[in-house]
Amino acid sequence: MGETWFFHIDLDAFYASVEQYDNPSLKGKPVIVGGATSNRGVVSACSYEARTYGVHSALPIFKARELCPHGIYLPGRMKRYQRVSEHIMSIFSEFSPTMQQISIDEAFLDMSGTECLWGPVEQTAIRLQDAVKQESGLTASIGIASNKYIAKMASDRNKPNGICFVPQGEEYLFISEQPLNKIWGIGKKGIENLNRHHIHTVENLRSFTLPYLKRVFGDSTGSFYFQAVRGQDPGFFSTTAKSRSVSNEITLEADTVDKEQLRGLIHQLAHHVMFRLLKEGLIATTVGIKYRLSNFSTFSAQYTPNKPIYSAEEIFAYVWELFIERWDGASAIRLIGVSINSVQKRDQPMQEELFYDDYKRKHTVEKTVLKLRSKGNKIMKASDLLNTDHSLQRKKD
């Protein structure tokens, strides 16, 4: 048996790099994707040149403009990025039969046992970087380790275009060198909480027993901390995970209280997420709404009907109801988003319905629309245009 090796491959400044590749005049310049038309929303991605100004992803655009007023702000072309991503993922999968894509620009490769075929894993990583560079013009950073968790953190270590190799048995050492805030899975809130308990370093955290951590931080967080600081994989990226979530949100051009406009947007978002689901052969079991008011207070809510959700119209109906029940109708809305959670693979046994209901019919229509769209047709369902009311007014008690 060979050794177990995982690659975590992260494309460097993905969206911005695609823009620079497609338009070589942008090379070497601070490119910021997101907020081309206004000062609203957040940075989706930025080139390394922009990062030297302190710009980073998820930074509000108006702040980015303060830090980097001469940056090149682009609107973002999701379709193009998606296509590039699909192409690059296909390159990855040539290196290992077991690829797990975890986002548009990241993936894990199980490289165990590939040494006989490809030689030492570090050299394979270099070859993989070359292949990506050659075929797409982009650079990737790779973390190599005996588990996915360490590999994920390692890929961040020598960015951009870097390789970080953590030899077997040195996971413990690798983790020890990390500041607490670089431990994957410990966020800002987590750090605050740890600091409150006077824990400031990995060493500190490691000095506590598992029962103690569980008592103080709760069962799951406690055991996560315990495993993470010992370089063991806490199972974040386990492939057996049955659920995924798909979401989409928009920051509005201007804050609004216009119910019809919001209805239209939610309708659009519902269709968008549904088409992504159909494309991946998934079905939704839980829907969610998120909205942010102009004072930045954010609300979200979820609903799990007791049957799977077949169509975008149904997602819309549920989400609209969630929204209308919560929103006061007067506070201006800045951002609105729709999410779908607990998505099961379609191959789960499906319960047939007695009443072949409208939603199932709509599902068939949507599937057909998707097929046509994927062939490049710009087709829209009539209800996309009409904003019809999908009478699900629940009787108020």
Place this chain on the structure above:
Amino acid sequence: MKFTSAKNSLLKEIMIAQDIIASRNALSILSNVLIETANNLLTIKATDLNVGFETQIPVDTIDPGSTTIYCDKLLGILRSLPDGEIEVEQLDDKVVIRPLFQKIDFRLRSITSEKYPEMRVCDDQLYFSITSNDFISMIDQTIFSVSDDSTRYFLNGVYMENGGDGLVMVATDGRRLSYMNRIIEQEIPTFKPIIIPPKFLGLIKKLSSREGIIELAIHDNYIFAKFDSHKISSTLIDGQFPNYKRVIPEKQNFQCIIDKDMFYDALKRVSLLVDQKSKRLFIDIDIESLTLSSEESDIGKAKEEIPCEFFGEKTRIAVNSMYVVNPLKVMPGEKISISFSEANRAISIAPYPEKDFFHIVMPMQLD
């Protein structure tokens, strides 16, 4: 207001009152139960604004009067007291509850009964009677099929219509359906089909002795029931029940007859190992034998074969095990039939020989 009563008879009614009161929030008068005594009777009223409940028990009235108190705590107190006679008395704004001859003293703050919502009443002439046992049997055979998906609120109740010479009740959650058409000896007035909340029907089922008659009235989007010393009313569900007749198979090609208890026992055993989420159970029907099996999982699998009467091609059907367990639990009789045409079309579960009810289950995908 002052009266004495046997603790247990009061406790029994207060338990029902608390069932009806939905909110356990002490701040609202709706969390209170109304008690009123006069002429050696105690009237108890509770409501959640949808369902109203009223009942009477005999007590010794000392001072007639009425008040409302927090039902949840009253129930707790009654449960905790030893058996025997208790005295209930209004003193200023508090109600004193104390067992006779004992040094126990509870005082609950009360709210005047004038603030309590009026109970809905219905003209006596609108009531019609039906044999209790008939009505309860109909509830038994249908109520479990009601949907709890609040976005399909029109399925959140039992549909009832005048069937000509009797009553028809139907309940469905969109994947299974229960139907009963009972011939009623009494005269039933014509009424527009209604959808009755399960809370109302459940309450009747719980309170009725199944003996004698029950009086019903349907008026103005409300339903009323009177039986024994109870009065119950409820709002009806306002919505369009789907055309259930469309999904009842007119003719099914195959029928398999089995011993009900044997099937039910086997079902309970095999259900232990069906997938927790999908609850998929396989039924293989062959000449002279019916096999129930779960799918292989990490935990294991189960399989059981029982004899049956069947003439036809070997057929495999997958169903949600709950959809078979639920009706089997309430079906009377020794034998049942499972009728079907194809593995992916609705199956019917009915008593054999036929009676006035049946259940329809939509199968699951086989693979």
